[in-house]
Amino acid sequence: MKAIFNHFNSLGGLYNVSQENLLDTRIFNDEIKLIEEYLKRDIPKLLWNILKKYQGHGFNDEVGFNVTTNIPILGNSTFLEFGQFLSLCQEASLYLLDILENNSDIFGHDFLPFAEATPGDYIALNISEQSVYFISHDFSDNEQSQIKIANSLKDYFLHLCKHTEENRILEKTPRITSVEYSNDLLSLMQKWKNKETSNKER
Template structure:
């Protein structure tokens, strides 16, 4: 059992999304099409978890405090995959291209309230994981989550009572709008 499968099973497992996948492609094909070089761990992660959802919402600890959460955590549940269709990374790149530079960040998971979790492909922060508010308009609205995809998954846990000190509850919408104006 590889490190991804082991951790995913530990925190509740995943199921295939109910979204039609028009076409699957390999990480290598994605890299060629987008003229990028991705970390092997990230490719393995997406090839295993792409187009899947966790069976319940999951939290991960974060490096930065994300303004819409209490505590240094964030929620996520859905992974986008290499391919074509509404739950593909390519679809997300098109959707978020006006928000962030897809030459610098690749969104790969969905967080709370339609926010995104991205991996940096910028040379100075390559492989680091960031949280992006869905209405962000520049890199100032990116928050550091983990130093690698391994750290991101290894710092993930089920949302349960044992983690009250890391509650990560969403702050109300009125406060959210103030943070990102």
């Protein structure tokens, strides 16, 4: 836990987005119990501690996670922004239990969202796997709504980083995404390969 808290501080710290009152321990525990009853599973201690300290908070700077899996909604970007931790305050617009219940078609009882990413999309823990997923609420028939981005909560939290100007420039740089060769070029390459191979055999 200490390593994660220190890492968050190194990223510029967090602030209370909607200026909600901090929940006292009893109310927080009651809210956690409601979530666990809904999921029929216990919330892992690491996430419990993170939500206790940071529910309703966002980072002071532009922070996110560099994904290695293609996420269509990001386009060419590999930087998945961190919006804010979901709240356990019932009056909050990003109230965790409401989000779970209102999106049961994409979360089921396997995923526990803990943060908003791009507006309306979430970062969630797969409770069975203990891995972290990006969950999209708006996707086409040929796209996945659940995309794995980290093997564990600890891996996800410790690899959050600031979005630097250098990363923005790299994202705008054109990249080769596919290559096609003409039949003529393939024929020339095959002839060259045959010639080189036969020369080495002599």
